[in-house]
Amino acid sequence: MDSDEGSKKDVTLSRRKFVKLGAASAVAGSAMMASLPSQVMAEASKGITGKQTLSSLPNKIDNTVYQRFHQKNTAFCQAITGTFPEGRQALGMLGSTSNELGQRTLDKAISDAGWYIDSLIADGASTSSPDTVAYARDNETAPERYDFSSPEEAAHYVKKAARFLGADLVGITPYDERWTYASFYNPQKQKSLPPDLPFTPKSVIVMAFEMDYEAMTTAPSGVSGGAVGLGYSQMAITGASMRKFLTNIGYKTFAAGNDVALSVPYGMAAGLGEAARNGILVTYEYGPRVRIGKIFTELDLACDSPVSFGVQHFCETCMLCADACPGHAISTEKLPSFAVNNECNNPGVSKWAIDAKKCLLAWGKTKSDCATCVTSCPYNKPDFWHHRLVDKVNRLMPGPVHSVMREMDKLFGYGNSFDKKAVDLFWKS
Amino acid sequence: MGVFSGIEILFFFLGVITTLGVLGIIYLKQKRQAGPLSLFLSASGLFLLVFALAWSMSSIIEHEHQAANMGLLFFGLPAILLLGMAWKKLPEKR
Numbered sequence: 001m002d003s004d005e006g007s008k009k010d011v012t013l014s015r016r017k018f019v020k021l022g023a024a025s026a027v028a029g030s031a032m033m034a035s036l037p038s039q040v041m042a043e044a045s046k047g048i049t050g051k052q053t054l055s056s057l058p059n060k061i062d063n064t065v066y067q068r069f070h071q072k073n074t075a076f077c078q079a080i081t082g083t084f085p086e087g088r089q090a091l092g093m094l095g096s097t098s099n100e101l102g103q104r105t106l107d108k109a110i111s112d113a114g115w116y117i118d119s120l121i122a123d124g125a126s127t128s129s130p131d132t133v134a135y136a137r138d139n140e141t142a143p144e145r146y147d148f149s150s151p152e153e154a155a156h157y158v159k160k161a162a163r164f165l166g167a168d169l170v171g172i173t174p175y176d177e178r179w180t181y182a183s184f185y186n187p188q189k190q191k192s193l194p195p196d197l198p199f200t201p202k203s204v205i206v207m208a209f210e211m212d213y214e215a216m217t218t219a220p221s222g223v224s225g226g227a228v229g230l231g232y233s234q235m236a237i238t239g240a241s242m243r244k245f246l247t248n249i250g251y252k253t254f255a256a257g258n259d260v261a262l263s264v265p266y267g268m269a270a271g272l273g274e275a276a277r278n279g280i281l282v283t284y285e286y287g288p289r290v291r292i293g294k295i296f297t298e299l300d301l302a303c304d305s306p307v308s309f310g311v312q313h314f315c316e317t318c319m320l321c322a323d324a325c326p327g328h329a330i331s332t333e334k335l336p337s338f339a340v341n342n343e344c345n346n347p348g349v350s351k352w353a354i355d356a357k358k359c360l361l362a363w364g365k366t367k368s369d370c371a372t373c374v375t376s377c378p379y380n381k382p383d384f385w386h387h388r389l390v391d392k393v394n395r396l397m398p399g400p401v402h403s404v405m406r407e408m409d410k411l412f413g414y415g416n417s418f419d420k421k422a423v424d425l426f427w428k429s
Numbered sequence: 430m431g432v433f434s435g436i437e438i439l440f441f442f443l444g445v446i447t448t449l450g451v452l453g454i455i456y457l458k459q460k461r462q463a464g465p466l467s468l469f470l471s472a473s474g475l476f477l478l479v480f481a482l483a484w485s486m487s488s489i490i491e492h493e494h495q496a497a498n499m500g501l502l503f504f505g506l507p508a509i510l511l512l513g514m515a516w517k518k519l520p521e522k523r
Contacts, residue, residue, distance in 0.1 A: 213491070384436070384490075385436075385483075386483070386484050386487050386488075411499060412493075412495060412496040412499045412500075413493060413494070413495025413496050413499070414493065414496060425492060429492055
């Protein structure tokens with residue numbers, strides 16, 4: 001009996017202590033939260049991802065200057081057609097092999113294999129290819145429409161279908177003519193095409209496709225080229241499949257790779273990520289390690305909003321991509337501006353404009369589709385808890401701390417490019 | 430084990446280590462009459478140790494070996510120092 005009472009007393013005591021401890025922790029926590037600056041509090045209240053929803057794109061657009069971009073002004077089109085002969089030469093170097101790790105026949109073989117499906121059904125994705133299997137514009141549409149009860153319901157089903165069919169991230173935004181090319185161009189046929197779409201789309205479904213982290217650590221190499229190619233191949237497969245899904249339920253639809261319209265503004269508008277210093281869309285989940293595909297449809301869908309999770313702020317001090325770029329094609333200006341390098345940039349949008357011609361020349365130098373700006377970016381991390389934690393901490397920190405974070409990223413061995421050991425590790429792991 | 434991913438196994442063992450660590454701190458308080466400073470240092474050291482292990486093992490799973498080593502150095506070393514200090518602050522065994 002005594003021993004029972006004794007043990008009961010102990011339990012009561014420890015419960016009291018537990019409650020006291022809990023109360024003390026709550027008071028201490030509240031005091032700490034109250035002492036945090038209001039800016040930090042605002043950041044902390046943005047939910048577990050730290051994403052802030054924006055009402056419009058974060059970039060300033062000068063409407064008196066901005067005009068739609070002509071597709072033939074892309075460095076690729078200029079290189080393929082021969083108006084940028086050094087670029088053409090650079091593209092010719094992509095298939096060359098040597099005994100160097102990353103450039104061997106084996107490495108180039110996997111690059112070619114990654115691109116294989118894209119070359120079969122999408123013709124390289126970078127050009128205007130309305131007559132390819134994946135990106136055909138005139139498609140048969142079922143006569144009977146499946147009616148959704150609301151745009152929200154339609155968006156839910158469409159996103160589920162996109163993820164099921166292979167997309168890693170999906171967002172939806174209204175069709176915005178500003179991002180559609182002013183004219184289309186097929187460089188293989190050296191032919192300008194009018195920017196005619198078979199119908200006026202209502203919504204654009206923007207999909208991001210992850211490229212393999214381990215393969216991308218080998219950049220620039222044939223292996224990282226394979227990851228890029230695989231991204232394009234998956235984009236073509238999912239694009240074609242989504243087109244089939246939507247036309248099956250009676251809505252006119254067509255898919256696009258890099259053709260038809262600019263991908264980065266659409267990715268931002270659909271809430272997939274932010275534009276970074278390297279000119280690439282940086283997503284919350286995969287950083288810049290994605291390819292972007294678009295689906296244009298007449299189906300009315302509930303749209304997502306642009307987001308910010310601190311990428312632009314971080315890019316202002318980081319500059320790891322600019323340091324890593326073998327072509328010196330990335331701006332080292334602290335802040336984004338309206339400055340452009342050549343006709344490959346579209347004036348009128350505040351951003352860090354990359355020099356696409358220098359970028360393409362670096363492809364020739366590295367005998368690959370480079371991607372060092374993807375590999376070196378501190379946002380290029382696998383989707384692991386500790387990287388999400390660092391992202392979150394990073395967002396709460398002021399600018400000068402970002403320089404420390406940049407150095408820590410290097411110290412911890414992330415973001416190495418031209419790392420031959422990574423090629424070996426890729427094949428042996 | 431095939432149904433569990435590396436990260437799930439890691440967090441299971443981290444749970445075991447944390448539980449053992451908390452039991453250790455309770456032992457220090459109840460049996461060794463550890464003072465508040467010693468308890469605070471022990472708890473901080475345990476937290477850092479678990480964090481160092483979690484970081485390093487996660488880095489190994491993602492094949493980032495340098496990050497794993499640096500994780501042990503940056504978080505593991507202070508953890509050991511804190512635990513050592515906590516041990517030093519313990520009252521003499523009677």
